[in-house]
Amino acid sequence: MNQLVVLDAILAERSVGRAADRVFLSQPAMSNALARLRKYFDDDLVQQVGKNMVLTPMGESLVKPVRDVLLQVQAITTTRPSFDPSTSTRKMTIEASDYMINVFLADVLQIAWREAPNMQFDLRLISTQSHENLDRGEIELLLAPDFFASKSHPSENLFAETFVCIVWNGNQEIASRLSRQKYMSMGHVAVQWGSGELVSAEEDFMVRHGFVRRRELVAPSFAVLPRLIVGTNRVATIQTRLAHAMAEIYPMRVLPCPVPTPQIVEMVQWHKYQERDPAISWFRGLLTRVAQSFGSTTSSGKVRGGGRKAQAPTAR
Template identity: 40%
Template sequence: MRFKGLDLNLLVALDALMTERNLTAAARSINLSQPAMSAAVARLRTYFRDELFMMAGRELVPTPRAEGLAASVREALLHIQLSVISGQPFDPAQSERRFRVILSDYVTLVFIEKVVERVAREAPGVGFEFMQIAEDFEELLQRGDVDFLIMPEPFMSKHPRAELFDDVFVCVACEGNGRISESFSFDQYMSMGHVVVKFGCSLKPAADDWYLRERGYSRRVEVVVQSFSMIPAMLSGTARIGTMPLRLAQHWAKTTPLRILDLPLPIPTLTEAVQWPMLHNTDPASLWMRQTLLQEAARMAPFKQAFPALARQSVCLESTAA
């Protein structure tokens, strides 16, 4: 079918090429032969009067023109898929939908396993693909390459979102750490060796590190790990301490000799939220999964009810800092 001189099938080919960055893989993904895909590339180049892709070894490198077209093409195809092709009512019990979700190990351990258990009962054909939080998560959302992103709300982009649950940061130490006193002070916290988290290849600091740096404080960092879940193992048999979310600390304390202490820093309460691509806003499958996520999050006790002593301390510390 042509629209103003453009064969709309070529947009499917262009989207596959932008996704795969390889001619053979792109052809396979849309059930075309390699010669047919090569012909599609030639026609795309003729229509847009641009090379669109250059070869770098076996990889296709898009030109600026192709990069500029990518988001609009993907948006148009997603709109057709969700609004025209997938207009059928969504039946979870019969569906074989696979949801791609970006999330942290923290969310996996304290929340998402309950969601997976429920979905296995109510929609046994539905599957999940869980992905680590990557630097390009906003691009993945924009392209509709993922269904959901779960992470702290302040780091999210313009796409629709909803709050899931809250948490608070605490200090953790090995249960046998003899350097911890009953009245754990800020000075003592700063004087001890720390296990800290830095995320991704860019080594983004966690909330505690960011808070201290903003105020000109510097800790003695002895171990750097990639996630909060790695902290407990690095504390065992040492005099080091770490900082992590309370719900996760309680999870590890069930199987690890871990001591949990009030954090002598007024770090704001952590709010985890779920975000989805704007184009999925009315997708029946996305709506069902959103409802499931929110219902399971509602079953978790709110922070101020589950941990009243720490909640009062957090408010007190925030007032002092102000």
Template identity: 40%
Template sequence: MRLRGLDINLLICLDALLSEKNVSRAAEKTCRSQSAMSHSLARLRAIFEDELLTQVGRKLVTTALGNELAAPVRKLLLQFDALALIGAGFDIAKVEKTITIMATDYSGTVFFPELVRRVAAQAPGLRLHLRHTEQQWPELLERGEIDMIVLPQPFVLASQPHERLFSDQHQCIAWTGNSVLSGDTISREQYASMGHVLLEYAGGRTPTVNEYLLRQLGITRRAECVAPHFTQIPFMVAGTDRIATVPRRVAFMSSKYLPLKLLAMPVELPPLEMAVQYHQYQELDPVLGWLRAEMRAVGVSLDYLPAA
């Protein structure tokens, strides 16, 4: 290998090529022409003495060396970004940057509004791009396509750092006109036998936290309706004899504008602990560090939890 010919611009091209596996998309991602990106790929192949990307059918796939280089190259670029900010004299009010955060609509409803207000007041050039949680989020985090994810504590990766943000409780909700539940309580037997509106989390392949906990208690819910978002569930409960289990903040907010009653859970479940997870390569990034501090502050402000 002739690494002396490697510079930051070539590393940026290498990162784009290894992540996109397509010369045209890599060129577009880095604001270069396709011919310039092809020339950079040729230089990289000469430096590393490896094809890095090879044609298989109609696709480009990474070679073994290309796979090994992907993570270290991304780490180097992230560290370079952090050093550049430090060297320029970090001032969050002057930062121009987009931060991509993955989260469910639950966090988007109860947590992010206050965070957005704080960011707008202190860092007007900081843009927050929220993406709905997807099944492949660990790969997106590893590739740097998302900067962080807000998710329930049981789902965090042991291999990457995370920080606790806030907690919530599980709450059963029912329509005020529910013909099965005349009062404000629900028994374990009623809970197990009634029809439920369930959440489909991350494409349906990952059980929700309350589903996981209820299974441990030997309770299997009968799904009569499945929704992709927490905030849709109360609307699917109102006017029916179905029930649902949602975070208490969602239940409390929706009961203000829908005819719903909040019922104590018939079984005791531990709190819903929410965390933010990010890549270890980004621990030194001053912008992301500042944002995580603001997220912790918002979490503290959510310590108050409405009573059931």
């Protein structure tokens, strides 16, 4: 088993030095372990190509099965038959879009603060590596739109969301409604993240349906959009709940989007080997409780029923 841990580190890091740091071994000890693994498999596993180390075909074939074995062992050895959030010191790592962190997880974590005061939560933004991070067990939960879900792991829908437009209050070119012609002619602020490789759902929809917009700015997150439209005649297309929350802070108007963008469904996903982890089951239940209080949004930019605010936390 120790050799499998070492092998997993070498296959992941493709560097003796980094692999040694990962499993807290000295570099000579890691080099000796690699030599034993090479002898056992009768293969180099990793080779020097120019300035880089690359996996051999045998090494590539071992990446997933070795990691799967370690994750199954981890699930067996760390899962407890019961879980008490009030006393747990568990750390949970979650990847989510900045929209989900602002609109949804902030409320969830208020409740977690009361119910699980000693737990720790590490929030990270989704990226092009999110599926790999979930596969490798480096995160417990992934919160993102359903179209972003991995096909390899179970998931659960949380709530649906629509899109609206936001413009600066001082934009004199826009009346009470925004026509499609005007919308298409305006300067847009779009969102891309993951080094520009991931685009928002509405951006993907526009491209697939042949709507050509004049993108004046590309932002790395939804949270900065109001700052980039205030004081200008630009427009941004953004999720309805986030738009209304931002309109309480920034001088901007929320308008129906003249292009009928479809709803998106936000979901939570977890590793298939952690299906019965009671801590993850508890947190998934907490996500569902908050999602059920959200109500719904409409294409006209309204939020119907429910409420997005969690109760104010009490002293503890």
